[in-house]
Amino acid sequence: MRRKLAAGNWKMNGESTALGELEKLATAHSAPGVDILICPPATLLHRAAQTVSDSAIAIGGQDCHPAQSGAHTGDISADMLLDAGATAVIVGHSERRENHDEGDEHVRAKARAAIDAGLLAIICVGESLAEREAANTLDIIAGQLAGSIPDIVTGENLVIAYEPIWAIGTGKVPTLEQIGEVHDFIRARLERRFGTGVGRSVRLLYGGSVKPGNAADIFAVSNVDGALVGGASLKAGDFSPIIQALETIGA
Template sequence: MSSQRKFFVGGNWKMNGDKATINEIIEFMKGPINTNTEVVVGCPQCYLMYTRQHMPASIGVAAQNCYKVAKGAFTGEISPAMVKDCGCEWVILGHSERRNVFNEPDKLISDKVGHALEAGLKVIPCIGEKLEEREGNRTEEVVFAQMKALLPNISDWSRVVIAYEPVWAIGTGKTATPEQAQDVHAKLRQWLRENVNAQVAESTRIIYGGSVTSGNCQELAKKTDIDGFLVGGASLKPDFVHIINART
């Protein structure tokens, strides 16, 4: 990993937790945690303010989604301005579940990313291929198309952390081997070099998601182009601290 890219670990709680559970997570998030790792947790929107108020100040708090405009008649949505008003500065966008369960297309995800950045949030856009796409040797085609869709709306790469999450490895217990993950990360970095510029390619953090555990995190963390993780279910458990400390 480049010395200019700080190791980054995100925890995506998804639709899990209540105040009692969050209190338990807050306790184990008190560490010890490697101060050389940037840590952000993504919580359900109704707990954004509670989590921000009680989580250690050194841990960032993210919304798991937000809409592409500041306000309006969009029942059930929240805006980046609302996320900020809750004291949070991050949002996860384009997660595979948003793409494949809620059928969010590339264009909508890109518009959301653009507005979130304009509103001052930092963004974790997620990309990744399905199993049939992987088996059909279409991984590069799929993830490059997802990146191309994002490109027109990314105004400030310093506030973007790309999460590569092969859909076939999310919550399945299957994990891309460190070599498979590194291969895609390296190709994504080369894509940034060719389609944005060398400085962005070198400085942008590309993190891996997909059944990351305390057992496999250290091997993954050794790879040159893997700058951290986006962790699902394991972020609800004390083992999450071991994943945060994968580079320790």
């Protein structure tokens, strides 16, 4: 049975005062029935890990460099994330793919570096609105899966997050049928490439305007094992109902 995962991506938001939201979240979910992961900005990562060190909440990074070290000013390696207290890292988020021209091969190298360092790699895939309207969604997802996932993955070190680009931060959400179609497709692709054992053990998250009001319906969709949540994860009061909805489905 795949354990459900509620992951929060704070993106470029949060300063020292935001650590109070982690404390609230840890208090509200002292014995959660699902895994909870928060990915704060790098400036807060170490302090965030210390803040929740005695709780059930895990801390992750938002990106990593493919190399272990070197002349890469401003970048952070997977080993550095691990040293700071992270247990996971997001790679291939659409904002990285678009704003930093990161292709599948680059994402694959980052995922490999994360896994080699002992981190859980959360690889993001998703189509643009133009690709959705052109009925190319599954072709795009297939290409991203093939190019972004390294060969060394297992259900313990890989999570796939489906985030349709046109639904991130827009308030627009695909229909439940559209979400189910993509998640079922991803599951089938993983099983075909890695076998049923690994293919069925990798958790699949949905991301894109997930809110307390729509979370339960989304979590009831086939092969949705949780969510990668953006804005609604910044406040404990907004993220807690999403976690609770996931716990209800996972019970």
